[in-house]
Amino acid sequence: MTGVPALTTELVAIPSHEDETAAGDYIEDWLREETGAAVERDRHGNVIARKGSGEDSLALVGHHDVVPPEASQVGDDGFRVEERDGRIYGRGAADMKGAVAAAMCAFRDADPDCELVFASFVGEEVGGTGARGAIEDGFSPDYAIVGEGSTNYSKDGVTDVVIAHRGRRGSTIHVEGAAAHASEPEAGENAIYRATDAIETVRNLEFPETTVLGHEIRGSVAVTEIEGGTAWNVIPDACTVTVDERTVPDGRAPLSHVEEIPGVTLKIDQDLPPMACDEPAFGDFVFEAATAVQEGDPEQVLKPHATDAGWLAEAGTTCVVCGAAEPGEAHTKDESVSMAALDRCYDIYRRCAEEFELSG
Template sequence: MSELSDLTRRLVATPSHDDETAAGAVVAEWLREHTDATVDHDPDGAGVVARKGDPDAADRIALVGHHDVVAPDAGQVTDDGAYVVEERTEADDTRLYGRGTADMKGSVAAAMVAFRDADAPCTFASFRGEERGGVGARHAIEAGFAPEYAIVGEGSTSYATPGVTDVVVAHKGRRGSTVTAHGRACHASEPDRGENAIYRASEAIEVVRSLDTPEADVLGVTQSGSLAVTEIEGGSGWNVVPERCSFTVDERTVAGERAALDAVETVDGVTWTVDQDLPPMACDDEWFADAVLAAAVDAQAGEPRHVSKPHATDAGWLAQAGTTCVVCGASEPGEAHTAEESVSLAVVERCARLYRDAVERVAES
């Protein structure tokens, strides 16, 4: 077993869905043992942030990930709460199975090794609370975390070509909203005495369905936003005209304009509330995107490309704060958050080479 696969196993085996402290401690202790970096582990703040070399030079380029995970499936945890980690060899590919293998402890381990091995000053961060809306990233930004460039190690493998690790130059954000229709209750036998909130909600849903969603072009990669009504709730009884009905809207956003969801409030008695707004990411520096792509080319036999990603990541928070980002990592589409979540150990090794090369290219420029 290689050093990197052993480190990945150790990270994956450490539970981190309810409390990331232990996983953060594994990251911090390994960095202190294997590097001469300044390592800060704040389990109630950002998570783990490490810098090596001159602090100003280290802020030129950062490798960024997160060590929290979503709650495991029943088959991914033992009766005493330990995470199940299993290695399987399938069609000449050895994969590690378990919660967090793909999202994203495999790439965190690769970034740790690359951080150690890179012959350049640089920064490493493994944030907490990414799965809860970027808690650690936002805490770090508020505390002054501001690298010029960042490679965020979320999944980018098999996006354009199976088995190839691409470089994401844009990803969507997510705005989650609640639309509430207010009416006046009455007995259902005399519906004209009330105002039916379900009917008003239905009108508002038609407004949502009629809205245009923006598009964005990022370094030649086009992304389109989307809107979907995902939940609805209303009514208090089969014989009562409802006085309230609400529904949720999942909006995937792109850099630039948002869908005009405030238009739902043109319907009488309807209000709109934003519950969550995870920002999109768009790389604003073609030179940086090309430098990481060149490192991806040298790290593998395939032909990586600049691509887009449908999921929000901490790159959105960093980009919003002024850091130029790309996303590049071992996870493949369909792996994260699943009962059979897994990652290719060969691709994890590839990402370690890719990250090290990219850091050195950017730091030396």
């Protein structure tokens, strides 16, 4: 019977940065061969499986797409994978094929006390396209454990439980002016000057903040790029400013204030939603399971960046995040995951599936 480390190695070896089809095929075929579940490959490429029954449904959720690899991570027949010092190295090991493998094995082995759902989405790295498509098509579990990283967040050697994370809103401020010769600046309207007024407005905005299950979570907002002007002797008639905002549940910075400046408009380019566990009992249930299966003392923690849990929570699913990846591992040239953390995640997922009881 395939174990979590071996399955992780198989998944990591399959390139899935440009096309997730092969990885999805492997996951679908494995689930059909290894489980008695009803397995679906939806029109987006997501792999979804279900087994068991109960008043509520619990989903183990991941994604099988990865960011583009470094040259050192590519071999002749796929991605390079290496096991050493208790870790698995390779693109996607941490983010997040290791947790997908742990969820697949837990799904296979669990005798669930609920309807147990496994879902591995495509397109997480490009804005959650797979999760959004599944939700639009009716994917709506009552509860979900999303297997993004939560290991070593509070301290080394533990897998924590994330009860809230920030979202990301990316915006572009478009500024119009009127061109003129630079020798007669008063004949035009300098778009860069107007842009500096907009930047000052952004700079003075208060960061959004809120409290989730007793934990304070604070966002941020920052100007990250500016572009304008066509020549050294021309008053610029256009300028653009990029703004990166980290949002919090029910909290956004009032960026629309920049549109009070003449010639300034705001365009929201991306808005990845934050997540907050909206039922304390579920956060406590997963936390108690995490505590029971490991020697260390995990904590309920916050995560600084967005995951597919945001889309699910926005659609009404009660979520937490719990997975094997550690801070600083995802998207790196030496990306790796701890096999001990993978085993912990397997134990957490299986225990939650077999002891799930929140109805009423």
